[in-house]
Amino acid sequence: MELSSDRVVAPLEMSQTQSQDDESPRSDGESYESLPPHASVTTHMTAGAVAGVLEHSVMYPVDSVKTRMQSLQPDPNAQYRSVYEALKKIIRTEGVFRPLRGLNITMMGAGPAHALYFACYERVKHSLSDIIQSGGNSHIANGVAGSVATVLHDAIMNPAEVIKQRMQMYNSPYRGLLDCVRTITRTEGVGAFYRSYSTQLTMNIPFQAVHFITYELMQEQLNPHRLYNPGSHILSGAAAGAVSAAVTTPLDVCKTLLNTQENVALNSMNISGHLTGMANAFRTVYRLGGPAAFFKGVQARVIYQMPSTAIAWSVYEFFKYFLTKQQLEQEAGSGPL
Template sequence: MEVDGFVSRRASAETPGVDSRVAGAAAGAEIRWLGGRILDASGGFVGSLSPRMTAEQDFAPVHRAPPEAPSSVEPDIDYEGLPQGVPASTHMLAGSVAGIMEHCLMYPIDCVKTRMQSLHPEPGARYRNVMDALRQIVQTEGVWRPIRGVNVLAVGAGPAHALYFACYEKIKFSLSDAIHPGTNSHFANGVAGCMATVLHDAIMNPAEVVKQRMQMFNSPYRSVLDCVGSLLRREGPAAFYRSYTTQLTMNVPFQALHFMTYEYLQELLNPHRQYNPSSHVVSGALAGALAAAATTPLDVCKTLLNTQEAQAIHVIQAEATTAGGAVGAAAASSRHISGLGDACRTVYRNGGMPAFFKGVQARVIYQMPSTAISWSVYEFFKYVITKRQHERLLRGDRDGDK
């Protein structure tokens, strides 16, 4: 009888035709017997054997598609959303490693940015551009000077970024499902970035204060512990959070713009959301550059609040003394710059509108590779962790079939 162009023929079990067909299938894969059907190891249907009263067997060859690609080809893994049930510690581990690498690798550029945002730089700390700054710092202050204070940043960046990415992923998926189930919501991405930033900055702000104090030209602190102790004695615990609200004011729009731009670029460059390192690098770099340029004025104010630059405070004290006489002099003697409004006024008095964009070049140069590194490392860890979960599930399914 003719079926799909193939003819079913009767042959005995010893017929060479049957043996050759079965052996041919067995040569490339293990043969399994299941209910009168012959299957290869991948589950493909090779043929069937129906028992007879005689020694003969019916062999019904069935046409089947060519075998799947060799097992060396990786299966398509949906890594964008980690497997269901993966604990938050997975995101926290990936985020922690990403944050530490991001800040530590780009720390010398961050040091240059801090100095270039000084409102009244000393003669030895006036630089034409980022490379000129690095060259001068190394020549005049030593090769290790650009990374002084990196240890406190590494200690702060680990837990800060762990909470940051874990919170971001949780809120992003929960809110996206609530707004548009099964789709990516830019609004959800922005809200998730903002909420994650609140946790991140609460941990990171004290580390930022110590780091920037040690990055300044002629910093008087011998070490991180010396800086922490001096701040506690002279300015009290409030010094570590004097710029917190300003940092939030800067980072909330920064991260909202950053995440929305990154997700938008991913939709353009990587619409299937597969693991694609080049798309993560490009999307992260462009998103970081745009967000950094837009929020530079707030970053200048944050740097001023963290460093309490002596020359800028001296200018404000002189103005207060002139305007208020003895009362103004008494108030100015113990003055600290506090709050975003005070910082904005101080920046404007010391340099006008151009002062709000001091160090914008260094900030963009810092953020582009920084965010590219952060996203690349984070997406890589997500991919590796998801791949291992996927392989464990496959092994469990195979063991269950045995």
Template sequence: MEDADLYESLPVTSTMSTHMVAGAAAGVLEHSIMYPVDCVKTRMQSLVPNPKADYRSLSDALSKIVRQEGIKNTVRGINSVVSGAGPAHAMYFACYEKIKENLINVNKTNSHIAHGTAGCVATVFHDLIMNPADVVKQRMQMFGSPYKTCIDCGRTILKEEGIGAFYRSFTTQLTMNIPFQCVQFMTYEIMQDILNKDRSYDPLTHIISGGIAGAMAATATMPLDVCKTLLNTQEHCARTRVSYINGMSAAFRTVYEFQGISGYFRGLRARVVYQIPSTGISWLVYEFFKFYLTKKESDGYLPVNHLPMPHTSSTPK
């Protein structure tokens, strides 16, 4: 159990860069590995789809995109999410671990409260970086997107709509991500209690627990994701007779006006299919880096009086 405790807490010699490297690697892989499915999810959430982009299912959507537009269109906008995910997740993990450590070791806060508080604060910093990347990504993913590149998209948005366009969905994104993280963290910890009671490094249990956690969190926050997509893409403004859809309440009303209750769950299957492997991989990569870096430092110099740290669990985005 001593080795397990050392692994779970990371050695005291670990620096902020350790968490940043592990988090950045996990974030980039999480968002990249299932990107074509994320593209389908965005298109299926369109309130007024083009007849050529009226998809019946995930497989039907992927088939039509590849057949009609070419396989490269399934990854349009990936440069934006990759460039945003690295620094956003690095910031997230660094903030999470530092705040959690201070709350538990300095303020003697209950570990569950510390995890939740640290996760919420870290999410704010993560979304500040990631939100503009999401705006560009989703506009690139839409059917018939007029933008040639991510840089072209970003420049056009800035010129025509101003910098505020990159944060029009920030409140919705934050409102979605905080419960998303809570559900994900809780589910992951519960699954680890069932599958990996000694909390040792076990890749199979990490990826299974992460996948289940991602599916549960994605389902619970689906209506907010639909509204976030609407705020990011602004794809039907002309029909609403307003310049832009602003704010979460306006997005909820617009979705209901066009599609009723069912509109809040359009693309649910695609989102769940995306989150299961991507969240599982995120946990797997983060836990691997944590194990590798812990083992590397443990094999090197450790003080004679080093004692195992109290059991805590780290939680990726």
């Protein structure tokens, strides 16, 4: 989404009676696209928080399957050929709510993490675009903004990811969220919650750079006039999610190993203590499964990311539009008659 600062912004009017023969391209959609410079940080944060919670919660069962499918040496009872088979087997043998285990901590982290994520992205992209290509769309600005936003996002989400993935694993020993937090803190120390932070950043910075660049490229093709167009936001988001998920799956496998500290896999390698560092994780994955191991769970990861990213972008765009519309109406109502 392009934040244009060189247009004069008029109060938003959702007029459905505007003549289609009007040769001026300036419509309510274009006004929407011009609105973000006047949107407050609160608007971006609220829209981002709602989008983040929905993104993670709607497709959470598939994320649980992805975590299990990335196990390097899974239990014989936790080996799956497809996402559908995995969900069916988990529900049948472990209960209907098992795929939702860890959802609570994910939602607690996703709200504030995505609030900072989207607010930072919009502000940085807008500032850099004015410097690099005034009044235009800069893919460099999009990529840099996505990377900066990711640093803040992951600082909040990394502890939630550790807890979530520990609870998602087959035969997870934790009774619940608090038991998981207490056990990890007592046995591994507080640092365990950030053991995979550098790996997470190494994965998510290219993930988000590819994500945002793909999204903006798709928007240029599907929505060149930058109207408020839910269909284009959904398709662009889905494409961005699929491409970025596929190319960063090897790093995600390493991150999952660092987060879960998979005992069977580590014991088979005679690794005592806890595995740390992306380089060690990379070597361990390769020694246990070869090149193919780096793409374990890629199907589930793409299936999860496509709708999740589509949901995040469409919800974010809608709430940004809705909240900004309200803000402008209030400003117009309080202005001089």
